[in-house]
Amino acid sequence: MDNDGDCSDEQSVINMVQGAALSVLIIIITVIRRMQARRKSIRSGPSKEKRRRERARIEHISRIYNGFSDSCVNYIRMRSGAFAKLASIMRNNNLLKDSRNITVEEQLIMTLNILGHKSKNRIVRSHFIRSGETVSRYFNKVLQAIICLRGRYMRQAPNDIPQEIINNPLYYPYFKDCIGMIDGTHIDAMLPINLVARFRGRKGVTQNVLAACTPNKLFTYVLAGWEGSANDYRILQDALSRPQPHGLRVYDGKYYLCDAGYPTMPGFISPYRGVRYHLKEHSGKTPKNRRELFNLRHSSLRSKIESTFGTLKNRFKILCAKPHYPFPIQVDIVLACTVLHNFIITVDPSDELLNNDEINEDIDSEVAFENDTNLVDFTQNQTQREQTESRNEWKTLRDDIAWAMWVDYCDMYNHGVITET
Template identity: 85%
Template sequence: MRQAPNDIPQEIVNNPLYYPYFKDCIGMIDGTHVDAMLPINLVARFRGRKGFIQNVLAACTPNKLYTYVLAGWERSTNGYRILQDALSRPQSHGLRVYDGFISPYRGVRYHLKEHSGKTPKNRRELFNLRHSSLRSKIESAFGTLKNRFKILCAKPHYSFPIQVDIVLACTVLHNFIATVDPRDKLLNDDEFNKDIDGEVAFENDTNLVDFTQNQSQREQTKSRNKWETLRDDIAWAMWVDYCDKFNHGVTTET
C-alpha cells in the first residue's frame, strides 16, 4: 500500500538507511518458535532440535506493534506454507496484504552476521543488508515478547489450543504496553531482545507475488515481475546513493 508522507513510520523517515527506499513499507513478516507441550500423538510433528515447539507467523510495524499473528503450526512446516495459509484465510481471520511484499535477493548473503566486517560489493548485497536490518525489527519484537512473557519459553501444562491462545494474548498485551509506554526499557533494548529462534519465512524469488485471491497463472507471473522490478529499482537507487557517499560516485559492481 502506498502511504501518504504523514503516514510513513518515524522509524523509517528518521533512518537514512531506510528512507526513502522503504517509505511505502507498512510492516515486516517473519516466523518464530514457541515452546509447546503436546499429546503423544502430535509430538513427532512438533519435535525440533530444542524440544517440542509450535511455529508462529507474525507481522509487525516498524515500531514493533503486532498487526497479525498466526500460531499453532507444527515445527516441521515450511514457513512459506504457513504464510500461504495466513493469506488464504477469510479476511477477518487472514493476513491482509494491501498491495504485495518484497523479499530479499535469493543466493545473496542476507543475515546481518553474514555482512559483519564486509562492505557491500553490489546493489543486491546492499539491498539485502538493509532489508535484513529492517527485518530485525520483528526479530526484536519477538525477543521482547519472549523476554517479557516467560510462559512462552516454559512449556506450559495446558491443552494445546490454550497454548496457542496464550501466544495471541501475549501479543495483545505487548501492543498495549508499547502503546501506553513507548519508552518501555524492554521494548527499546534491541540488542538484548534478539530472537535466536527466528527464521526467514520467505526468501525465494518465486514468493515475490501480489497475494490477491484467485489469481490466474498469468496474473501471478505479472505480479511477480512487478515486484522484482520494484525491488531492482530500489536496489539501484540505494546503490547510486551509497556510491555517491562512499565511492566518489563510481557505481562499478563486483
C-alpha cells in the same frame, strides 16, 4: 398361606415408607443445621484462619507494589502504572469483575506471574493461599479477557509510511512503501502422543507462529497454532487466504519485508539469495554491489521483528517453556502475551525491556480502517503463468530499489563511481 404373603407385602411397604420418611427427615435436619451455621458465620464474621489468610494475601500484594523499586516489574513483568491501567481497563469494560473473595488486581497478578515466570500452579497457590482450582479457573478467565483487548491494542498495519522509515535516510525513500515486517517463530508445545509427530520439526515439538510488526516493535498481526513442522510460506498462504478481518492485510503497492524463507511476490519482498544477508556477515565489510547493499539495509530493517520476538520471549518466560496446558490454551497464551506486549508499549513506552524506543503512533482506542478498498485479494486463484508474471514484476521492483540505493551510496562514498564487483 395367602394371608401370610399379604402381611409380608404390607410390612415391606411400611418399612419402605418409614425409610423414606427417615431419609427426608435427615435431609431437612442437615439443611437446617447448615443454614444455622451459615447465619452464625455471617453474624460472627470470618474465622481467625480466614482472616489470617486474607492478611497474608494483602501483605504479599503490598510487597509487590511497595517493596523494592523493581519488585513490580520482577514479579508481574510490567511497572505499577501500566498494571494499574490494565486493571482499570478490565474493570471498566466488564472484562473482569471483583468476586466475593478475589479482586481483579489479584486475578491479574496471579496470571501475569504465571506468564512472566512460567510459575507452576502449586507455586501460585502457595503465594496467594488459594486452591489449585481457583488459580486455574482465574488464569483461564484472565487469558480470555486479555485476548478481548486484541482489537484495541493489536491493529493491522495502516496504509502509511512508518515514521521510523521516514526519519532514517538509510531506509527512505527506498522502503517508502514498506508497512512492516513478517517472520515466524517457534514456541515449545506440549501435545498428546498421537499429535507429537505432526508438530515435531527441526526445533523439536513446537507451534509455528506467524507475526507481522511495525518498526516500532508493535505486533500488527499474529497467527498462532500451526504445527512446528509447517514451513513459514505455507502459514503465510493460510493467513492471506482468510477473509478479512481475520486475514493478513496487504495493500495495493505496499509490502512487508520478509526473510529468504518467503518468495518475493505481490506484497512481500525478500532479500537476494546467494548474497550475504545477516548483519554479522557484513561486519567490517563494505558493500561491493547493489545486491549486497540492498541485503544489508533489508536485514537492518527486518531485524526489528527479530528484536520484537526477543523482547516478547524475554518478558514472558512461559513462551520459552513447555506449558502443561491443553493445546488451545497454549495458543491463547501466545495471543495474550502479544497483546500484553503491545499494551505495555502503548501505555509505558519507556519500559526498560523495550530499549527506550519512542512510540509515535497513538493506538489507545479503536479506529476503523478507511483504506480497505486498496487491499489485495489473495483469495482469487491465479494460474501458474499469472503467478510467475506477478512475482517477476516484484523482483523488478526490488531491482529498482537496489539500484537507487547503490547510485546514492556511490555518490556519497565512492565519488559517484557506480562500478560493481
